[in-house]
Amino acid sequence: MNMNFNKTFLALAISMGSFPVCASVAPLVFHQQDDSINSLSGSLKGQVKFAQTHTIDPANNSVQEMPRLVSLRDSLFMFIPHSGSTGTKYTIHIKDKKGVSHGPFSLSPPSALPASDKADLADSRHPDVVYSDNAYSAKLSWDLIEPGMEISISDENGSTGLLMDIDVGAENEVMIQNIRLGMLTEPAKTNELEGNSILAADYFQKIPVSRLIVGNYSPVHLTKVVLSDGKIYEYQSDTTGDMYSGDLREDIAKNLISMGIDNANFGINDSAGSTQWQPAWFNIYAVHEACGFYQNGVVQHGMSGGNGMATLTQTTGNELSHELGHAYGLGHYPGGGMWSTHNQNSGWGWDSLNNRFIANFFWDKSGNAVSEGVTTLPFAGVYRFNTDAMAGGVASSPYSAYTLYTGYSQKRIQAGMENTGVISEAASSGYLMWDEDKHEMVERNDPTRLKPVKFGVPVTTLVGFYDPAKDVKGYIYPPMTSSYGYVYEPQPVKGGQCWAEVTFADNNKQRYPLAGSRHNTARMNKFHFNVETASNPQFVSVNCPQEDMDAVYDTWKNDYFGVERIKNWSADKNGVAGDVYRDSDGRYFKLKHAGYWYYPAGTQSNNDWEYLTNEKALNELFEAELAGQSYDSMGVDLLDQRTIEPATVEPAPAVVIGKSEGFTQVLEQTILFEQNTQLKPHSYATVEAFEKDVRASYGKSDIKTWSSKGKDSGMPGDLYVYENPYTKTRDYFILKQKNYWYFPTTQQSTEVWGYIGSSTQYVHNDVSPLFAHTNKNLTTEDLLKKYFSREDIFSWSQRQNTTQDREIFVYQNPDNEDKEYFLQRNKKSGHYFPTNKKSNEDWYYIGDQKTLEAMKQLSQADLEQQLLSWYGKTEFQIWHSNATNNTIGDLYKNANKGTQDYFMLKTPTYWYFPTNLASNSEWEYLGSY
Structure with missing residues (x-):
């Protein structure tokens, strides 16, 4: 899984230092x-x-x-x-x-x-x-x-x-089909969204859907390209290309591949070769990262969207939000400058996975937002409002890779989706539509729509061009393999139709009917359909009747009208009564008398012409008469054939977010503490500081604790902490299911709980020697209260009175006569203190008074050795100019105005140490000697 562009896990971890930081600035209220x-x-x-x-x-x-x-x-x-x-x-x-x-x-x-x-x-x-x-x-x-x-x-x-009267709209659904495409060149090496459940969940938070599906195709490298006009490229396009243009971009990436993917999932087997058409029966969008080899070199296409697809250079940031916005029906600057700029009434976003609000302004920018001549003042005079994804907006949230639409745009996206409907395995027709009057989803019965026989299975999509007129050599493109798609039962091939024939490993064959004549007289047709990958397709061919179907059709029309030939208005000006003419719109008229003027409008007749029919109706009648004939009754011409080779690279798994699937795939891929580079081992003085960084790095606003009274009150994705009495560790879990019971006690995951780590390798339950030295004028107990951010020190008899975990307790050990200090693991609980200067299931051992007092008096050399040991290091690193690829978490020291300052590295690259006894973006100041 590509994690590089996941802001949820790349968000800055704040205050990674060793000591508590007390800072309080009153928040504003939105x-x-x-x-x-x-x-x-x-x-x-x-x-x-x-x-x-x-x-x-x-x-x-x-x-x-x-x-x-x-x-x-x-x-x-x-x-x-x-x-x-x-x-x-x-x-x-x-x-x-x-x-x-x-x-x-x-x-x-x-x-x-x-x-x-x-x-x-x-x-x-x-x-x-x-x-x-x-x-x-x-x-x-x-x-x-x-x-x-x-x-x-x-x-x-x-x-x-x-x-009452809560306004709830439709259950909307979006399916994205993701593909990397190289045309006469290698495809792009990476696609951020491909198989990335975290980014899919992030995008889900930005669009008004009940469920989001991201299917992924194996990357495709086309070493040969045939255009819809028959032109063949085997090395380089004849034309130049750029971000927005190029014959490979238009005819292959958009027209054949993207429209082919869409229409294959609609169950439509063929369409005009030069037309980017799809019926939009449900919300499917082919998202391609496409590059092609042109006369001016390899060109990456992108920055384009609409009509069921998006052409992108990357699948994160505003580019995806913007171009899919076009696909959802939005133009630029929806509603003008006022409505395409966020404001105090345009709504904050909400990340339901991490239970965190997404502000509609910039945290790092101030001033007015000016759009289309309209000025929007900053929130509270402090923070500049963002603009809509369609109006130059950006993904401004530290926790999101995508842009928050304004409420104005979102209303229109939602309305468009509600008017489109969803594909549904549960519906008898296969489709559900929103009925505004009934306020419910209803069956959509449309005889032109087929219901898939397989929903959401890995598919092999077959596309290519073919010419029923057999004037131009067509081409079957290499098969494309996706992790998610819909499969339809092929309808019977009728006489006069062309067909694709697929042979499977068990020698069974399926024939997919294709149009027997050109949809566009100037170009080939294209074909596109899915077969289930698990059915193991081996071979595909495209065939047409041997007879010239255009000639057969022309003869049939002449017989149907009882004429020798169909005439043309401009070429046959000397017609006689009874002659039949066809106009450029495919309408047929009978001439009433010699001499004539213009055709009438629509389906009307006039003094010169009697309206008869149109091409569509006539062709349907012709095909109906042929339907009773065998598909091969007019002979068979093989146009092209290809062996179906399995994908050399398996497609990334599909990601399904929402409804009953929830965020299961995201939660299954939650990184462990040991994989989380924002958490530094042996670096936290308090559990509060550690958990602050846990919340920040996992995008959570809180960490929950389990209780039988509150059982099942959590939601999948919530973060929990468990003081494990069996392993004597403080363990952390991600909740994966809505209904749950006890935590596992073995630091392992279950179906319900995802174990992500414990605080053992991160949090010290003893005092930093540097902190003890810095605060050597404090009494032992005042030092402990300051270090652990606690107000009191308790005795054993007060153990039932505590109101929070990890309170400080003092114990006069009768065995060795030492005054010892402990942290209570869980509030209002605990048996006897251990007497062996170790921790147990109820108490964390901090240290005794003698040791803590001795730490205050350490020499610089002794302090540095203890400091290295405390952080789990063996030596201080040496500062070098232009240093790169350094280890985050390493310790450094710097002589500064008579003191020795100590730092922890926060980034792989760095520059000078700060000299003001403070941290900066590269260095965490730990203290001084």
Whole structure:
């Protein structure tokens, strides 16, 4: 899995140093309390907000140019009680459209509202921003969000409120088919989205869908290219190309490959060779990274999207958000400068996997946002608002690789998807459409649409050009293998049709009907269909009737109309009554008398002409008469054939995000602590400092603890900590399933829990010798309280009174008469202290008073040896100018104005040490001697 472009795991880990940092800057509030808004009926008053891709109201979002809730998608429920409310504990019940009640669900207090995506430390010039400072919240599972739902809410005082008329829209679905394509050159080496479940989950957070599917094709290298006009390239294109143009780009990457992938998944076997057409029966988008060899060299195409596809240079950043925005139907600057710029009403985003808000402004930019001549003032005068993905926006969140659309754009994307519908294995027709009047998904019965016989299986897509007229030599392209697609039962081949024949390893054959005449008289047709890869296809051929079907059709038409030939208006001006003419639009007329003027409009007749029919209807009648004949009754001409070789590179696995699949694939690929380069072994003085970096590097706003009372209150993707009494370690887990029970005690993963590591190799439960030296004027107990950020030191009899883990305890050991100090593993618990100066299942041993006092008096040489040992190092590294590829976490020292400063390296490359006794972006200041 390519992790290089995953901001969730590349977000800066903050404050990796050894000692606690005390800094407090009051956060700003994005959504201000407004007691004039009451969302509820009943005695309880307050405002309700939801968050999915955007923060929205329960109803009337359309008039505010905002999206509405998406069915069957996780949602954050927020209740902001009016200022006069006396409640502090709120509970909700959800009643579905069938009247079934779900709950109760306890709302978390405002302090537990998801954090913002600010990655760096707050200061007076860059304060943090919370979405609300008075919102009680709960994360609601995907299966609770549906049209017709009602939510009742109550507090501990008996006040109640009811939320009705919640505007919930369709269950939308998007499928992306991802492919790297090299035309007369090697394909690109990497594609960031290819097989990357974390990026797929990230993009899911930005679009209004219930489910996102990312299928991946094996990379394709075309050493021979045949265009739709028959031109053959085996070395280099005859033309020049650039980002936006080139015959390989238009005729192959877009027209044949992308439209071929789309139409194969629609069950459409052929189309005009020069036309980029697809019916958009459901939301599928072929995303190709394509490069071609032209007269001006190898050209990477990209920066283009629309009509069921996107041509990209990379699959992260605003390029993907922007070009797929075109495919969703958006133009540039939707709504003009005002609506294409974020503002205080355009909604924050919400990452449901990491339970974190995505701000709609830049954390590192200030000033006005100016778009299309419209100026939007910065939030609170501090942070510049971002613009829409279609208006020059960027992926501004430290935790996301994609751009947040404005609410205005998202509303239109959602409407387009709702008008398209979804493909559904459960539907008898195979398709569901949103019915706005009924507020539900209904069957879409359309005889032109086939239902797949296989849904979401690895497929081999066969594409190429063929000429039913047999004037131009066609070509079957190398097979393309995808990890996800739809397979259709081929319809019977009728007389007069061409066909592709596939032979399988068991010698069974399947024939796929193709049009028996050109769709466009100037170019070949193209074919495109899927076969299941597991069926082991071996060989494919394309065949047409031996007879000239155009000539057969012309003869049939003459017989049908009872004429010797069909005439043309401009060439046959001396017609007589009864002659039949065809116009350039494919309409047929009978001449009423000699001498004539223009054809009438549409299907009308006039004084000169009697309207008869059109080409489409006539051709359907012709094909119907031929349907009873055997497909080979007119002989067989083999146009092309190819052995189907298996892919030399297996396609990356498909990724499915949302609904019942949730984020399972992402959670299965969660990196372990030992793989997480942002966590430095032996580097943390306190568990709080360590867990701060764990939260930052895994994109989480909190770390949960398990209790039987709160069992099943967590959601997949939540991060948990467990003080393991069996291994005497502090273990961390990712929750993988909605329903769960006890943690595993063996530091291993299960179906429910994903073990990612323990704090053992990272957190010290003893005091840093450098900290002891720096604070040598403090008493032992004051030193410990400062080091561990605690206010008190407890005795054993007070062990049931603690309110947080890892409080400090003192013990006068009767065996050795030493005063010893311990950290309580879990609040309100613990048996006897160990007496052997070691930790046990209840207590972490810190040290005794004699040792701690001695550390204050260490010589520089002794301190440096203990410091190296404390960090798990053997020596200090030497600073070099222009040094690169250094080891993050290594220790350095620097003489500075009569002191020796000690640093830990934070980046592989570096420059000078800071001399102000502070850290910078390259160096973590540890202290001085």
